[in-house]
Amino acid sequence: MRYEGSIYRPPSEAYSLIVQATIGCAHNDCTFCSMFKDKDFRIRKTDDIIDDLHFARKSHRTVGRIFLADGDALILPNDTLLKILSTIETLFPECSRVSAYGSPQDALRKSPDELKELKDAGLEMIYIGAESGSDRVLKNVKKGASAAEITEAIKKIETSGIPASVTFISGLGGKTDWEEHAEASGKMITEAQPSYVGLLTLMVDPIAPISRDIREGSFKLLSPPEVINETIRLLEKTKPERDCIFRSNHASNYLSLKGTLPGDREKMVRQLKAASESAGSLKDERFRML
Numbered sequence: 001m002r003y004e005g006s007i008y009r010p011p012s013e014a015y016s017l018i019v020q021a022t023i024g025c026a027h028n029d030c031t032f033c034s035m036f037k038d039k040d041f042r043i044r045k046t047d048d049i050i051d052d053l054h055f056a057r058k059s060h061r062t063v064g065r066i067f068l069a070d071g072d073a074l075i076l077p078n079d080t081l082l083k084i085l086s087t088i089e090t091l092f093p094e095c096s097r098v099s100a101y102g103s104p105q106d107a108l109r110k111s112p113d114e115l116k117e118l119k120d121a122g123l124e125m126i127y128i129g130a131e132s133g134s135d136r137v138l139k140n141v142k143k144g145a146s147a148a149e150i151t152e153a154i155k156k157i158e159t160s161g162i163p164a165s166v167t168f169i170s171g172l173g174g175k176t177d178w179e180e181h182a183e184a185s186g187k188m189i190t191e192a193q194p195s196y197v198g199l200l201t202l203m204v205d206p207i208a209p210i211s212r213d214i215r216e217g218s219f220k221l222l223s224p225p226e227v228i229n230e231t232i233r234l235l236e237k238t239k240p241e242r243d244c245i246f247r248s249n250h251a252s253n254y255l256s257l258k259g260t261l262p263g264d265r266e267k268m269v270r271q272l273k274a275a276s277e278s279a280g281s282l283k284d285e286r287f288r289m290l
Contacts, residue, residue: 001052001059008035009067010127010165010198011250013099016065017056021049021084025071027103029142030131031213032172034205036071046080050087057091065097074102074126078114085121099125099165104145107153115160125196126157127165133188134180137173141210147188154192163195168234170227170253171202175220182230186237189261193240197261199248201227224254228276231257235265235272254282 004023009016024039056063066088073081088098100123107115107128130150132138138147145153157164166189173181189197202221204211213219222230231248238244240261246268248257255275257268275281 001056002048005039006035007069008071009069010099010101012165013065013067016067016099017060017063018067018069019049019052019056019084020044020070021068021073021076021081021100022070025103026075027105027144028071029144031141031209032131032169032202032204034208037207039070041071043076043080046083049084053084053087053091063092063095065099066092066095068098068100071101072103072106073100074106074110078110078117081118081123082121085118085123089122097124098122099127102126102128102157104128104130104150104153107157108149110156112156112160115157115162119161123162125163125165127167128154128157129167130154130185130188131167131169132172132181133168133184133186134173134177135184137177137181137184140177141172147184151188151192154194158192158194164192165196165198166192166194167198167200169200169202170230170234170248171222173230175222175226178222178226178230179233182233183237186234186239189238189244190240193242194244196245197247198250199231199234199246199253199257200250201252201254203252224282225276227254228272228282232269232272232276235261235269238262238265 003020007018009018022043024036024041026041028036028041088095131143133147135147154164154166168185210219238261244261246259246261259268
């Protein structure tokens with residue numbers, strides 16, 4: 001495989017074949033993110049992507065899942081994505097799932113028919129970074145999309161039949177906006193009703209722009225107990241009408257949680273409250289590694 005630069009994928013794609021459909025991220029302006037700062041965005045040539053798939057077929061006896069990287073493979077025109085998906089179906093009949101990152105902007109640019117085409121062609125999941133349900137937090141971190149736009153994008157993906165796996169980041173509002181961040185994020189999950197929610201916890205890479213705000217004092221990080229309290233508030237405000245698989249078991253998290261909302265909400269809140277009363281229950285900073 002001809003990988004360019006560092007390769008990133010969601011935790012649940014740990015055993016997937018990763019194929020770069022784009023290099024970098026089209027937006028690449030989020031202050032908390034350092035993943036693609038060393039790359040200039042471009043869409044790879046379709047023939048190069050197809051060649052990589054043929055190479056992988058020769059190299060791997062079995063491929064159960066395929067993940068289309070980098071930051072927003074959904075930005076590709078539908079005819080290109082359909083060609084990639086058709087090639088995957090032909091070369092990897094054993095593949096049970098094809099997934100991709102997609103920005104809110106990517107999803108909003110696709111028509112409902114285009115998303116349905118992708119679903120029918122084998123795209124089984126789209127990972128989308130919401131980060132926060134608060135417009136103020138989204139603006140502060142330069143997300144490039146409003147809460148209403150992100151909610152619409154998630155709904156659009158889900159309506160097409162493709163499950164959306166949506167990421168939020170604990171601590172992203174800092175000490176100033178933690179309550180709004182938690183409550184608005186719970187409200188977004190309730191309204192958008194994604195199939196999956198992943199809750200990460202803010203980790204600061206020195207090259208991420210937010211690190212400058214921290215050094216200058218304009219952004220104050222939450223302490224581990226404050227992150228736990230924020231998560232409790234988020235869960236209390238999350239009331240989807242259909243099952244949503246919730247995971248907060250990323251390497252960045254101070255406490256591992258998993259359950260299905262709304263059914264397991266109270267159980268997870270109890271876990272969080274118990275952890276907040278026991279100093280040794282939270283992951284030490286030394287072990288929060290990506």
